[in-house]
Structures are given as structure tokens and as C-alpha cells.
Amino acid sequence: MEQSTSFSLLFQKLIDSLQLQDRERLAHIFRQYPNHSLENSLHFLEAKQDVYDLAGLDAMATSLTHGGKLNEGRDFASACLIWGVTLWSSGIQMPEKDLEYYLGNSSYLIQKALLDAGQFQLAIAQYESMAGSNLPGWNKQAFVSTHLQAAENYLESNNSDYAQNILDNVDESLVLPAALILYDRLKNKLKLLKTKTFQSHAEVESYKRSQKLEDLKRMLSSFKTVMKGYEDLTDMHSIEKLIELHEGKGDISDAELIELTQKISAKTLEAQAFMAGVDNAETPQSKRHQLTEQTAFFHDEKLGHDRELLQACLLDLDKHYKWFLKNSLHSDLAFVAYCQYICHNRLESYQEAADALDKVYFHLEKQRSSIQNIHERAGVFGQYPALFGVMAFTNYMSKNTLRLFHRIEASKGRNLQDRLLETTGKQEEIGDPDKLKDRLLPFLKANNAHYLTILVDLNQSYSILLTKQGRFFASAMGASEEVLEDWSKSNYACPSTWRASISGFFRPSRIDIPLELGKFINPIEYAIEEGCMEMGDHVVYSPDGILNLFSLQFAKLKSGEALIERFSVSKIHSGFQLLNLLEKEPQDLDEILAVTCTADQDIPEKIEAFEKIPRYLLPQEEGVGEEEEVSIKNVIDVLLPNKLYHFSTHGVFPKPVAQADHLQLNPYHNSGLLLMANGEKPKLDVSFNYHKGDNLLSPKVLSESKIDMTGSHVSMQACVSGRSAEGYGGDALGLEWAFFYCGAKSMVSASWDIDIHWSNRLFQKFYNNWIHKKNSIREAHRLAVIEIKKEAPDNPFPSEYYWAGLSLIGDFR
Numbered sequence: 001m002e003q004s005t006s007f008s009l010l011f012q013k014l015i016d017s018l019q020l021q022d023r024e025r026l027a028h029i030f031r032q033y034p035n036h037s038l039e040n041s042l043h044f045l046e047a048k049q050d051v052y053d054l055a056g057l058d059a060m061a062t063s064l065t066h067g068g069k070l071n072e073g074r075d076f077a078s079a080c081l082i083w084g085v086t087l088w089s090s091g092i093q094m095p096e097k098d099l100e101y102y103l104g105n106s107s108y109l110i111q112k113a114l115l116d117a118g119q120f121q122l123a124i125a126q127y128e129s130m131a132g133s134n135l136p137g138w139n140k141q142a143f144v145s146t147h148l149q150a151a152e153n154y155l156e157s158n159n160s161d162y163a164q165n166i167l168d169n170v171d172e173s174l175v176l177p178a179a180l181i182l183y184d185r186l187k188n189k190l191k192l193l194k195t196k197t198f199q200s201h202a203e204v205e206s207y208k209r210s211q212k213l214e215d216l217k218r219m220l221s222s223f224k225t226v227m228k229g230y231e232d233l234t235d236m237h238s239i240e241k242l243i244e245l246h247e248g249k250g251d252i253s254d255a256e257l258i259e260l261t262q263k264i265s266a267k268t269l270e271a272q273a274f275m276a277g278v279d280n281a282e283t284p285q286s287k288r289h290q291l292t293e294q295t296a297f298f299h300d301e302k303l304g305h306d307r308e309l310l311q312a313c314l315l316d317l318d319k320h321y322k323w324f325l326k327n328s329l330h331s332d333l334a335f336v337a338y339c340q341y342i343c344h345n346r347l348e349s350y351q352e353a354a355d356a357l358d359k360v361y362f363h364l365e366k367q368r369s370s371i372q373n374i375h376e377r378a379g380v381f382g383q384y385p386a387l388f389g390v391m392a393f394t395n396y397m398s399k400n401t402l403r404l405f406h407r408i409e410a411s412k413g414r415n416l417q418d419r420l421l422e423t424t425g426k427q428e429e430i431g432d433p434d435k436l437k438d439r440l441l442p443f444l445k446a447n448n449a450h451y452l453t454i455l456v457d458l459n460q461s462y463s464i465l466l467t468k469q470g471r472f473f474a475s476a477m478g479a480s481e482e483v484l485e486d487w488s489k490s491n492y493a494c495p496s497t498w499r500a501s502i503s504g505f506f507r508p509s510r511i512d513i514p515l516e517l518g519k520f521i522n523p524i525e526y527a528i529e530e531g532c533m534e535m536g537d538h539v540v541y542s543p544d545g546i547l548n549l550f551s552l553q554f555a556k557l558k559s560g561e562a563l564i565e566r567f568s569v570s571k572i573h574s575g576f577q578l579l580n581l582l583e584k585e586p587q588d589l590d591e592i593l594a595v596t597c598t599a600d601q602d603i604p605e606k607i608e609a610f611e612k613i614p615r616y617l618l619p620q621e622e623g624v625g626e627e628e629e630v631s632i633k634n635v636i637d638v639l640l641p642n643k644l645y646h647f648s649t650h651g652v653f654p655k656p657v658a659q660a661d662h663l664q665l666n667p668y669h670n671s672g673l674l675l676m677a678n679g680e681k682p683k684l685d686v687s688f689n690y691h692k693g694d695n696l697l698s699p700k701v702l703s704e705s706k707i708d709m710t711g712s713h714v715s716m717q718a719c720v721s722g723r724s725a726e727g728y729g730g731d732a733l734g735l736e737w738a739f740f741y742c743g744a745k746s747m748v749s750a751s752w753d754i755d756i757h758w759s760n761r762l763f764q765k766f767y768n769n770w771i772h773k774k775n776s777i778r779e780a781h782r783l784a785v786i787e788i789k790k791e792a793p794d795n796p797f798p799s800e801y802y803w804a805g806l807s808l809i810g811d812f813r
Helices: 011-018 025-029 038-046 048-068 070-089 096-116 118-129 141-156 161-169 177-193 201-226 236-247 254-276 282-296 306-328 329-347 352-371 387-397 401-410 414-423 433-446 483-487 514-528 543-547 577-583 605-609 612-617 631-638 699-704 733-741 756-772 777-791
Strands: 447-458 460-465 474-477 538-542 568-571 594-598 644-650 672-674 712-718 746-748 806-810
Touching: 011 025, 011 070, 025 038, 025 048, 038 048, 048 070, 048 096, 048 329, 070 096, 096 141, 141 161, 141 177, 161 177, 177 201, 201 594, 236 605, 282 306, 282 329, 306 329, 329 352, 329 387, 352 387, 352 401, 387 401, 387 447, 387 460, 401 433, 401 447, 401 460, 401 474, 414 447, 414 577, 414 733, 433 447, 433 460, 433 577, 447 514, 447 543, 447 577, 460 514, 474 514, 483 543, 538 577, 577 594, 594 612, 605 612, 605 756, 612 644, 612 756, 631 699, 631 733, 699 733, 712 756, 733 746, 746 756, 756 806, 777 806
Parallel strands: 447 538, 538 568, 568 806, 594 644, 644 712, 712 746
Antiparallel strands: 447 460, 460 474, 644 672, 746 806
């Protein structure tokens, strides 16, 4: 086995003494490194047998490593490993299980020492060298802790795929109680880190809650086994109390959680120090404990905002940052930086707070890019769920509009961005996230377009406009996530609900939704005032989170006009997606295909209405409107590049229903277009379990179909086909996302349950403007909307219901 570390003087002395069988010299070396196991180690040497020499080296290595003497511990462990391999390769007889144990434990200690010292690459090189040496016991229980510690080294060096591979090959039944806590921690960290893009926030949070309780129970069981006879050194009571709190109803307060975890941490460190017999104040575990202890006051309502305490804390944090930087512990550096942000933010030093958050952001970006499967990257930013909101706040408050723009963009469409890079053969490209403005600007200028990007946070929303001249205009006037959620519960995303009666003695006044949505486009007002925007320019906007349910094309300007009356309007998932589309030269569409499918319950008049636009598009086509072959398989077979597709079908999007599970509420699984199955029309389902049948062309079906729709346009004359919900990875999951994932360049989709007759009128005008009059798609859409707006009634619903339900998405040229 090759040595991947340089030989230290201590290591060389140990090996020389072993080769000479000079145990007196070995004993002299041992005495120079006092620890709790020294006497036992010396007794082992007195036996004057090879196996007991290994036992002495192993005991010294264990105490020194766990006591924070990392270099010395690693030297003793390396000597034990190398001497054990030497004896084995020389054919010297000794008990097989003893040899396997000492090789396994010494290799584990080397991995741990290198991990704690931040020398991850050295640890990985050592592990890979051992893996290629066919060591005795490598696939047995003796080496399980080595594999787990190596997985942690891979994880810390941003090689989570390798860490996952190691963990997948560990037999859980071989994991000893002492290693079970590490095994559980790694398994759950990797599961959360590699959360699937299409998982919902609720699904992931539910897993976290249930798994935390399970982990605590297994931790308690492991401690009871490992610490038998040393119960007074472990705070079993605090662990049991944590389990009680997690099993109880309601949330655990921050104060309770911190108090109990600090007690457990302190007692564990105390036990390690006692059993190792050395001071362990310089170990990463001890530093983490100190850090948590010094920042515990953050959660105190009064002390957490005391300026003197915050300033003193910054000095401590600076020391911690330098220590973790020296030891290359990057995950810890990110946590320290986040704590620095908290201090600076409360001191209202917003520029410094934003700088601290950037350290966290770039660490997570690097970690995320290391995961090869683009669908398993969603959990990386979940480690700091408030990150994008606080980055927006600190950059907005410090008036750093350039960084505000780029950090808002960083929160959006991350999986779709990965997919676009993958399809162009650039999936390994991280790129500079702060170059988007420079790359996008020439295309905005060439197309008289402006880009508005929005981030919706819990208590505030941020909008920033990049004009075609390269200027930024920002505001924080739009409704917060909490307000939007209240609107969503009342279905205010659809104009048909705006006049619904409001009951209750203290009933609130009616909300003017177009006026309120107008606050999100305030930067456009500023740009108009500065002369940066002209009538007929184009506005591309990228909503965020729950705002995806609300169309901004009818948002009111101060003039009282709807946004689309002054400008053509389109929607996009992110600036990167917009750039990707605009970088490609537009291609002519070479064929029109129309798909019609009504429901089993539809009456003849409705069936005829569904067939109107397909017949308009394909007047000479035989069989238009016949539905015998409109199955998912047959439709997928004809989804190809550079086509124009028009779907006249029923569309569905998850609704809250009693006892709904995560799949039922997740649009990736349970939204889409209803098609035929087994020769039968779909049935409208009040229980909303479409994902369990064979009629739903869902985002899941589309994204897993491996179809290529590059350059195609998709029109969805289907209710709620333009709705989406944010997945755990930040992508707006729905049909738009799915068709973009498959390569489509543009779409027209429905924001609510549209009226079939008014949508027929709008689509007919749209296609006439686009196909026959040869207008650009953005102008064709705007003209059609304005024409319908002039004709639309204001009863029984507000006129927006009839003219504003169909939005343009994607390439607007």
C-alpha cells in the first residue's frame, strides 16, 4: 500500500523502532505523549508480541486523535496501519480478527484526523490507496467506520456522489452502535442535500420531522450501549427530553432546542476529554460547541439585539472564522459567515451583512455543482432556507442593485438552468453568476425589451428591473408571501372570485388585485419617469414562489392602464433561461399539430367549442376533432422539434382536498392535461387523484419521456395550464416547466379556469396576428389581448376574467 502522506519524524521513529523490535525505544517514545491510555499501551509493549505492539499503537492513536492531538494521533495510527500491513504481507501469523480490527481502527483514525484537520484530499488519497490494496477485513465490520469517515471526507470536499456511493455499499447490519450516529447523520444529510427537484417543501419538511425523531431514538440507544458503565459521562436525560418534545404536539422553541443540544454537546466533549486523557479544546467538535454557545443569545428577544453583545460576538466570530479557514473546514466557515451576517444585520451594517452572506452563497454553489445528477441538487440551498430572502434584503438596504439582481436570479429555475446546460453539453460549467447582466443586456437592447425579476419573501417582496439601456430600478413594495398565500386561499389569482361576498361583522374591504399587483411593477413606473421605456417596448417578467399563480399582464400602472396595454408582456422562469432562448436564432416552425380531448362528462356544445381552434388552424385536415388516438403515448410520439402544438383539452392543477397526500398536492405528479386512456375519454375527478390513473400528461410524464421539442411552440387552451408551485429546489413546477425542460421555446397557457368561448376568440385573433399577418409572437399576443379587452363584458365577472387569462411565456420574438 502506497503512503500518500509525507513521513513525519514521529512516524519514522515509530517505524524504525518496530523494524528493530526495540520496544524499550518504543516505550520511551510513548511516554513523550501522555494520555489516558498511556499505561495500557506500555503494558501491551511488555508482552513483546507483534499483535500487542499493534494494540499499543492503536490505544495511543485512539486517545490522541479523540483528544485533539491530530498530528500525533495520525502518526501513531499510520504506524499501526503500515506495521500491520507489513506483518500481513510478510505472512507473519496472528489472530485474523485482531489484525482486521487494528487495520480497520487505525485507518478510521487516520480518516478522522485528516477530516478534523481539514485535509480532505489527503484523506481521500489515503482511502483510495487502501481501497486498492485488498486489505484483510476491508468489506467486513472492522472497516465500516473507516468507510463512513471517508464518506464524510468526500462530502466535505464537495464530492457528495462519491460519499453516497460509499454509503450505499455499507451494510447497515454491520454498523456498530458507536458508529451508528455517524451513519445516520451522513445518510440523512445526503438525503436532504440530494433532495429531488420535484419534491415539495411540505414533503421534505415532513421527512425532516419524522427522521429527526427516529435519529434521536437511535442515538439514545447507541449511547446506552457504548457508554455502559460510564452513564454519568453522558447526558441521557437531555436526549430523552428532546425525544419527548419531538413526539409532542406543536413546535419546539429555539430556546428549548438550544439549551438541550448545548447540554448534550458539552457532556459529550467532557466524556471525550476524560476518556482520551488530554485537553480537546482545539478539536473541531469543541470549536463548534464554543461557537454555538457564543451565539446562543441570538435567540433572546432582548439580548439578541444588544449592540455591545453583537459587536463582541463579531470579534469571537472572526477568531472562529480564521480557525476554521486554517483547517479548511468549509461547511463550518459558511455557518460562521451566516452568524456574522446576523450580527451585521442587527447592527444595520447591511453592506457587511451582504458580504458575509456571499461567503455562504458561493460555498453552497460549489457544493451544489459537485452533484452530478441535476435532479438531486435541490437540497443544497435548503441548508439555509432563508438565504435568498436575506441576501435580497441586505443588498436592497445597502443599495447594491447589481448584486441584488444577481442574487435574486440565483434563487430561480436552478434545475431548468442545469437542464439547459446539460443539453448544450455544458453541464459541468459553473460560470460566473454575476455576469448575467452583461450577457443579457445586448439581447434586451436589440429587442427593445426590459427584464423584471422578482423575489417573494415571507414579509417583503423585491422587484428589480434591468432596462434595455442597462439601468437598474428596484423597489420592495409588492405583497409578501404571507399576503399572497391569503389571496391564494381565496383564489384571488382568478378574477371570477374578486366580487365574491365577504361574510363576517368585521369583514375586510374588498381588495383591488390589479392595483395591488401593480406594486410589483413599481420599477417600471420609475423607468417610465426616467424616459427609459417607450410605448410598445417589451417587458419580460420572472415571478417567484406563490406569485407564479398571479398574472402580471393585467397589473395596473399608475395611469390606470393594464401593463399589457402599454407594453407587450411575457413571462420567464429566470434570466438565465431568457438568455439561453435569446442566444439562439429563431427557427421557422415547419408543421402545425392540434390535439383535442374532451371529458366524459362534456356536453355536445362544449365538445364543439373545444374543436373550434384546431379546425381554424387546420381547416383542410381530415379527422380534426376525432379523439380515438389521443392517448398519452400517441401524443408523446408526435412531440418533436420546430412544431406548433395546440392543445384543446381539460387542464388540472392540485387543489386542497381532505386528507390529500404529498403526491396529490404536488404539481409535478398531479397537474397536467387530461387525455384518453384505453380508448376512453378522461373523467373529471372530484377527489383529484389524476396521478393514479393513465389519463394525465403530467410534468413527471413529460420530463421522464426523453422527448426533444427544441424550438417548438406550445399553446395550451386548457384550464390552469399555466399554474405552478415552487419545488424544494426553487423551480416553478408545472406544465410550463415540463415543456421547457423538453426543449420548447415558447408557450401560451392559462392562469385560471378559462372560459372556452372567450379563449376561442382570443386564440383565433392571436393566430391570425401571428401566422397570417406575420407579427412577432409578442405583438400577436398583445394585439389579441387588447382586441378582446375591448369586447369583454364586465359581468358576471370582472372583464379581466375574459381577456387576461392567457399569457405568453418564453421566447417573445
